Amino acid sequence: MTTASTLGSAASVRHLKDLPGPRPWPVVGNALQLDRSRIHLDIERWAAQYGEAFRMRLGKREVLVVSSHEAISNAMRDRPEGFRRPSGLARIIGELGMAPGLFVAEGEHWQRQRRMVMAAFSPTHIRAYFPQLKRVAERFRGRLDKAVASGQPVPLQADLMRFTVDVITGLAFGQETNTIEAEGDILQQHMDRIFPMLFKRLNSIFPVWHYFKTEEDRVLERSVHEVVQAIEHFMREARARLAADPTRRAQPPNLIEALIVASEAPDSGMTEDDVVGNVFTMLLAGEDTTANTMAWLLDLLWRQPQALRKAVEEARRVVLPFEALTMDGVGELHYLDACINEAMRLKPVAPFRMLEALKPQVVAGVQVDAGTMVWCVSRHDSLSEACFEAAREFRPERWLEEDTAAQQGQASVKRVSIPFGAGPRVCPGRYLAMVEMKLCLGMLLAHFDIDSVDTPDGQPAQEVMNFTMTPLGQRLRLKRAVAP
Numbered sequence: 001m002t003t004a005s006t007l008g009s010a011a012s013v014r015h016l017k018d019l020p021g022p023r024p025w026p027v028v029g030n031a032l033q034l035d036r037s038r039i040h041l042d043i044e045r046w047a048a049q050y051g052e053a054f055r056m057r058l059g060k061r062e063v064l065v066v067s068s069h070e071a072i073s074n075a076m077r078d079r080p081e082g083f084r085r086p087s088g089l090a091r092i093i094g095e096l097g098m099a100p101g102l103f104v105a106e107g108e109h110w111q112r113q114r115r116m117v118m119a120a121f122s123p124t125h126i127r128a129y130f131p132q133l134k135r136v137a138e139r140f141r142g143r144l145d146k147a148v149a150s151g152q153p154v155p156l157q158a159d160l161m162r163f164t165v166d167v168i169t170g171l172a173f174g175q176e177t178n179t180i181e182a183e184g185d186i187l188q189q190h191m192d193r194i195f196p197m198l199f200k201r202l203n204s205i206f207p208v209w210h211y212f213k214t215e216e217d218r219v220l221e222r223s224v225h226e227v228v229q230a231i232e233h234f235m236r237e238a239r240a241r242l243a244a245d246p247t248r249r250a251q252p253p254n255l256i257e258a259l260i261v262a263s264e265a266p267d268s269g270m271t272e273d274d275v276v277g278n279v280f281t282m283l284l285a286g287e288d289t290t291a292n293t294m295a296w297l298l299d300l301l302w303r304q305p306q307a308l309r310k311a312v313e314e315a316r317r318v319v320l321p322f323e324a325l326t327m328d329g330v331g332e333l334h335y336l337d338a339c340i341n342e343a344m345r346l347k348p349v350a351p352f353r354m355l356e357a358l359k360p361q362v363v364a365g366v367q368v369d370a371g372t373m374v375w376c377v378s379r380h381d382s383l384s385e386a387c388f389e390a391a392r393e394f395r396p397e398r399w400l401e402e403d404t405a406a407q408q409g410q411a412s413v414k415r416v417s418i419p420f421g422a423g424p425r426v427c428p429g430r431y432l433a434m435v436e437m438k439l440c441l442g443m444l445l446a447h448f449d450i451d452s453v454d455t456p457d458g459q460p461a462q463e464v465m466n467f468t469m470t471p472l473g474q475r476l477r478l479k480r481a482v483a484p
């Protein structure tokens with residue numbers, strides 16, 4: 001699909017080589033001018049300096065950087081035909097001996113997997129899973145209670161990860177895992193090593209690890225091996241459950257069983273490796289994203305007492321008594337919903353997207369060749385005063401007053417801020433993520449008062465990029481809420 005706004009008129013089409021951009025160095029291009037852990041900030045700064053479309057070079061690779069939300073949306077919608085995810089990602093995953101799951105697959109392979117994964121994440125499935133979600137939230141409440149009793153601050157991001165890990169492994173494996181109450185979880189420790197290393201390799205201009213393996217590389221390979229072994233163990237258990245109760249085949253109650261049943265269909269085109277690849281994908285895609293978003297939101301709420309008061313008031317009205325809370329009740333947390341959306345506008349865990357052009361085409365008025373990397377600075381317009389009043393302020397109300405804002409000629413916040421992506425590859429876990437975040441944060445705000453959210457040096461948490469944008473060093477102090 002090529003739309004008017006991606007095209008531009010023939011006369012106004014520019015060529016990548018004519019665009020402004022930071023001066024590249026010989027051989028490495030601009031790669032060494034970027035700090036990997038702050039790469040999103042460096043490129044946002046360049047976007048402010050060089051404009052809506054500029055060029056940079058990473059090693060041999062020419063990159064078009066675009067920041068207009070319309071151009072980004074159009075490119076994301078033009079998949080799988082016009083754009084793919086960076087081919088480097090598929091190569092890196094393949095080198096590690098992993099089958100490409102949904103995030104990495106392309107073309108027909110992607111289409112087949114997408115249908116199946118979407119079915120596993122349907123609202124009906126999430127509703128069926130809700131009682132288990134609530135049990136995980138209850139356990140998390142117990143962990144917070146212990147922290148309050150001990151007077152210790154909660155390491156915010158790490159503890160929220162325990163919650164999301166238990167949610168995702170329950171859904172993916174069909175078994176309750178309990179990282180919340182366990183002190184160290186081996187599987188999770190392996191996952192924690194894999195994400196930053198994949199990001200590092202993806203952004204390397206030369207595959208040093210092909211020629212020389214550091215200890216870090218060996219640890220990565222061991223961790224991938226361990227996770228694959230664990231998934232294969234869960235697959236054996238899932239197969240045993242399916243054999244013991246064949247009625248499960250008609251409506252598999254979890255992702256792993258759904259994928260196994262689908263892969264066994266005669267013309268599925270799905271292999272056993274595809275099942276492993278997709279379970280792996282869910283573990284990677286579903287944990288940091290959701291935990292980081294919640295951590296950012298608690299930080300923003302703490303700095304905005306009026307919004308915090310409103311969110312607390314709503315949570316106590318809707319969530320309590322927790323035992324009676326239903327999925328429909330979670331749907332009534334409208335203000336919290338707006339807070340989450342506003343946190344994802346200011347602190348999106350994926351503040352940029354990388355796409356690779358599959359054919360020669362015009363992007364944001366710039367002619368690119370097949371194979372060109374298009375770097376989408378998706379947070380640029382979200383923080384722009386040209387789009388929103390007080391764009392850098394945390395104002396959840398803008399999501400509740402969207403119609404009024406649009407009447408006053410402001411941009412539609414829903415169109416500009418697209419934290420879950422857009423088009424055919426939009427995040428399939430978004431519905432689960434929203435339910436999960438509202439349940440966890442609703443529980444926390446209903447049962448506890450926030451004493452502080454700070455960092456060891458007293459500064460706002462730094463944004464560190466390691467595949468997802470992670471807050472560094474946040475500590476949460478809580479008190480038990482006085483019963484109304």
Ligand code: HEM
Pocket residue numbers: 076102103104114168281282283285286287289290293349350353419420421422423424425426427428429430432433
């Ligand atoms: C706050 C939480 C989350 C955020 C902000 C988020 C964000 C994203 C984004 C930006 C993409 C890329 C979309 C695109 O290319 O257009 C994506 C893709 C994906 N997400 Fe999420 N995600 C979240 C939670 C989850 C969860 C809970 C799961 C599943 C357990 C999940 C699974 C996936 C998968 C499998 C893809 C690849 C889809 C495809 O390529 O077809 N995500 N997500």
